[in-house]
């Protein structure tokens with residue numbers, strides 16, 4: 001069985017790839033290199049599905065349900081950071097929904113939506129980068145330090161059920177396909193550059 005820590009780190013790597021693609025969209029829209037009518041909406045709908053169905057439905061809830069309670073039980077040192085992370089998980093869903101609304105409005109050619117999409121994307125990127133930094137640099141090292149093999153057993157079990165779509169040992173076909181589509185459609189250097197029109 002792969003350890004939950006290894007799985008979480010791999011899932012963060014996948015999320016970083018997706019964030020990198022979104023960051024490229026911000027840069028292209030902001031500089032005017034990419035017009036809203038030339039955006040690859042298929043690619044970004046796949047990204048939104050990945051975020052909704054994998055990150056918000058599997059990754060974050062498993063942290064909330066298994067890792068965080070185990071840490072809270074073991075040390076009060078974790079209290080503040082875990083409360084903050086739980087709050088960020090909730091806000092992450094709201095950020096995604098806001099992004100989807102503006103994205104759809106931009107696709108429907110409503111005026112002023114490019115700026116709204118840029119703003120929502122920037123908020124999303126900043127929040128998730130900060131979130132992963134807290135988990136990677138504070139929570140995971142703390143968990144490695146204080147949790148015993150017995151504490152890890154149910155956490156490992158839970159995370160092995162949502163193996164990462166790209167790097168996991170037992171990838172779930174749906175998410176693997178979604179992420180391979182995202183990386184294929186994404187502009188170079190992430191993908192094969194097949195997805196961005198007008199470049």
Ligand SMILES: [Fe+2]
Pocket residue numbers: 060063085089131135
């Ligand atoms: Fe998280």
Ligand SMILES: [Fe+2]
Pocket residue numbers: 008012059060063132135
């Ligand atoms: Fe995480």
